[in-house]
Amino acid sequence: MARYHIETYGCTSNRGESRAIERALREGGHRPAAGPDEADVAILNTCTVVEKTERNMLRRARELDEETPADLVVTGCMALAQGDAFREAGVDAEILHWDDVPAHVLNGECPTPTADTEPVLDGVVGILPIARGCMSDCSYCITKRATGRIESPPIAENVEKARALVHAGAKEIRVTGQDTGVYGWDRNRGESLLPELLERICAIDGDFRVRVGMANPRGIHGVREELARVFADNEKLYNFLHVPVQSGSDDVLADMRRQHRVEEFVEVVETFDAHLEYWTLSTDFVVGFPTETDRDHEQSLALLRETRPEKINVTRFSKRPGTDAADMKGLGGTLKKERSSEMTDVKMDVVGAAHESMVGRESEVLITEDGTDDSMVGYDRAYRQVAIPGAERHGVGLGDVVDAEITGHNTVYALGELVR
DSSP, X not given: OOEEEEEEOSOHHHHHHHHHHHHHHHHTTOEEOSSXXXXXXXXEEEOOXXXXXXXXXXXXXXXXXXXXXXXXXXXXXXXXXXXXXHHHTTOOOEEOOGGGHHHHHHTTOOOOOXXXXXXXXXXXXXXXXXXXXXXXXXXXXXXXXXXXXXXXXXXXXXXXXXXXXXXXXOSEEEEEOSOGGGTTTTTTTTOOOHHHHHHHHHTSSSSOEEEEOOOOHHHHHTTHHHHHHHHHHOTTBOSEEEOOOBOSOHHHHHHHTOSOOHHHHHHHHHHHHHHOSSOEEEEEXXXXXXXXXXXHHHHHHHHHHHHOOSEEEEEEOOOOTTSGGGGSOOOOHHXXXXXXXXXXXXXXXXXXXXXXXXXXOEEEEEEEEEXXXXXXXXXXXXXOEEEETTTGGGTOOTTOEEEEEEEEEOSSSEEEEEOO
């Protein structure tokens, strides 16, 4: 029986892969170690979304190589897309695909499952990867080299996984994938099965909520009406949608090979606006793509102001080795920094206004995290974060649903008081 240590970096999908690895190890009779220095095997699940992340992954791999007395396994997106980088950095590790990690650690041993092999939760949160891979071919993305094209398990299989999470005590299920919007494209002639899957998950008995992870505009545009109706009809679904547009310029989107146009993104937003009175739009922008002009940048700022997402991720473009965009002549670092700062200023205005509009509202909040001191943190129906000072002192715990009056905000999250 091995003692394992897992560290995970990157997106929710990566965390879901780690949960699957850990579940397989537990089913094989293995147990978590207190830390890497006490583990028989350390597993590093990597991310490679930007160059800074890549450097951090190499640094952490070298540290774990020194801290772990036995084996080191490196998996995840950077391992699959840039495995040679670890070898060139002198890291003594097995570079493996996610699916191959459990078999390597189990080393041919017969599984010895015990009573505590139920699905692995992160507190009261269960992560449900519904598929692996995507259908995009973005010119700047290195992750595609790791994940490949979409591979969708049947709906029934994902529903059973969700049911197991609920039975294990999950109060929030995070439906995730590299692109949840194209779930089922490989099974359904290029049309998303996400609406049907969500309805089936919401039909599971139990008190829980469901958050849908990143869905690219192209994947959900064709089913936007059906998907919005599913959200409107199911109270278990958070009214939250992460739709990364990346640029407000069709010219830049074409150079990025993003497969959607700005108009399609706007149509998705307008459809959800028509069906949901209170919901959260989350989106991403890449600033400083090599072909981005001043006019393109202004179009991105205009789109941000027009659609007013409540959650916005702004990332400066960085060249990823092996991608087509890496061969393009880049913009200067100063210009990228200026554009990023300008977009971040607009972002803070938009996000701050959204949270200011919440003040005075009474919201039902699902508690999913411990806060600082005696506060607890949770999410309202639109998946907006609410911190409640003093909640722990009043007996509120993880998984509880409480009524809170929103009394203020800190720009990116709301502050609430318990309603008795």
